[in-house]
Amino acid sequence: MTRSFDIRTFVMENIPLIGLIVLMAAVSLYSPNFLTVDNLLNILRQTSINAIIAMGMTFVILTAGIDLSVGSILAFAGAVCASMIAADTPLIVALLTTLVIGAALGAASGSIIAFFGVQAFIATLVGMTMVRGLVLVYTDGRPISTGDFDVANSFYEVGGGYIAGIPIPVIIAGVVFLACWYVLNYTRLGRYVYAIGGNEQVAQLAGVNVSRVKVIVYAISGALSALAGIILTARLESAQPTAGLAYELDAIAAVVLGGTSLAGGRGRITGTLIGALIIGVLNNALNIMDVSSYYQMIAKGAVILLAVVLDGRSKATSK
Numbered sequence: 001m002t003r004s005f006d007i008r009t010f011v012m013e014n015i016p017l018i019g020l021i022v023l024m025a026a027v028s029l030y031s032p033n034f035l036t037v038d039n040l041l042n043i044l045r046q047t048s049i050n051a052i053i054a055m056g057m058t059f060v061i062l063t064a065g066i067d068l069s070v071g072s073i074l075a076f077a078g079a080v081c082a083s084m085i086a087a088d089t090p091l092i093v094a095l096l097t098t099l100v101i102g103a104a105l106g107a108a109s110g111s112i113i114a115f116f117g118v119q120a121f122i123a124t125l126v127g128m129t130m131v132r133g134l135v136l137v138y139t140d141g142r143p144i145s146t147g148d149f150d151v152a153n154s155f156y157e158v159g160g161g162y163i164a165g166i167p168i169p170v171i172i173a174g175v176v177f178l179a180c181w182y183v184l185n186y187t188r189l190g191r192y193v194y195a196i197g198g199n200e201q202v203a204q205l206a207g208v209n210v211s212r213v214k215v216i217v218y219a220i221s222g223a224l225s226a227l228a229g230i231i232l233t234a235r236l237e238s239a240q241p242t243a244g245l246a247y248e249l250d251a252i253a254a255v256v257l258g259g260t261s262l263a264g265g266r267g268r269i270t271g272t273l274i275g276a277l278i279i280g281v282l283n284n285a286l287n288i289m290d291v292s293s294y295y296q297m298i299a300k301g302a303v304i305l306l307a308v309v310l311d312g313r314s315k316a317t318s319k
Contacts, residue, residue: 016258016274023278027285034288041167047280048173049228051273053247054254055180056106056224058272059217061255062184062197064264065120067218069109069127070225070251071244075135077102077226079144082239085155086147094155099226105131106222107215114211128248139241146237159235169231176224180269193217197264253300254279257307278303 260267
C-alpha cells in the first residue's frame, strides 16, 4: 500500500532546505553576481570552517548537550599547529598532533560532564575561558607566523589550495560530512547518541555506557574544532590569538537552523550542513548589500530566533 503525499509533512521536514533555496533566490534577484561560480565557491570556502565545527556540535547537541569551548579550541589548535610548522615539523606530524590535542581538550570537557555531573553549559563555559587563557599564554598575545619553510608552503595548500578547481577546505568539509553522516546513521555510536538525547535514563537502563559516549562526542567536537583551526591557520599563514571568537554561536546557529532540537535526540547532519550554508549565504548577501556588520549581527540573531521558535512549534505539534 503506497502512502499518499502530504505536502504539509514534506514542508515541515524540509524547512531548512526550502529556506536556503528561498534565500538564494531572493539574493540572486537582488544581485546577478550572486550565482556566479566564483562567488558560490567563495561562499562554500567561507562556510567550510563553520560547517566542520557545526558537525561536531551536532553530535553534542543530539545528546542534549552544548559545547561553548569550540572557538577557544580552534584558536589553541591553530597556535600549536602554526608553531610546529614554523619549527619545520613534518606536516603529517603537525596535523595529527593538533587533532589529538583538540580531541583531548574536548574529551576533558566531556569527562567533567559525564563523571562529575557538571552541566554541559557550565563545563564548556569554563573550558572556553581556560583554553582561551591558554591561547594567550602560549602566544603571548601575538600572532604566530607559519614561516617560509617548504612545509609551510605545503601547509598553506590545506587552507588556500584547490583540487580540480574546488577549494581544499570545501573538500575537507565534504569528507567530514560523509564521515559524520555514516557514523550517525549506520554505527552503534550513532544509535547511542540519539538514544541518550531521547532519554538518557532509558538509554542507561538499556545498557548504553552513557558516560563513555558523552566523552566520545565531546572529543569529536574538539577534534573537528582543531581541524577547523588548522584550515583557518593555513589559509591565513599565521595563528591569531583572537581566532575563533564567537564561533561557537555560529556553530550552534547552524545546528539549530538545520532542524536539530536543542533538547536532543532529534536532528540530521544534513540539516546542519544546510544550516551552515544558510548562515554563509546570509553573510554573503549582507556583504553584497553593503549592510553594516552591526546590523548583520541583528539579522543573524533574528534568523536564529526564528529557527528556535519553529523548533518549539514543531515539538509542540508532535506531542
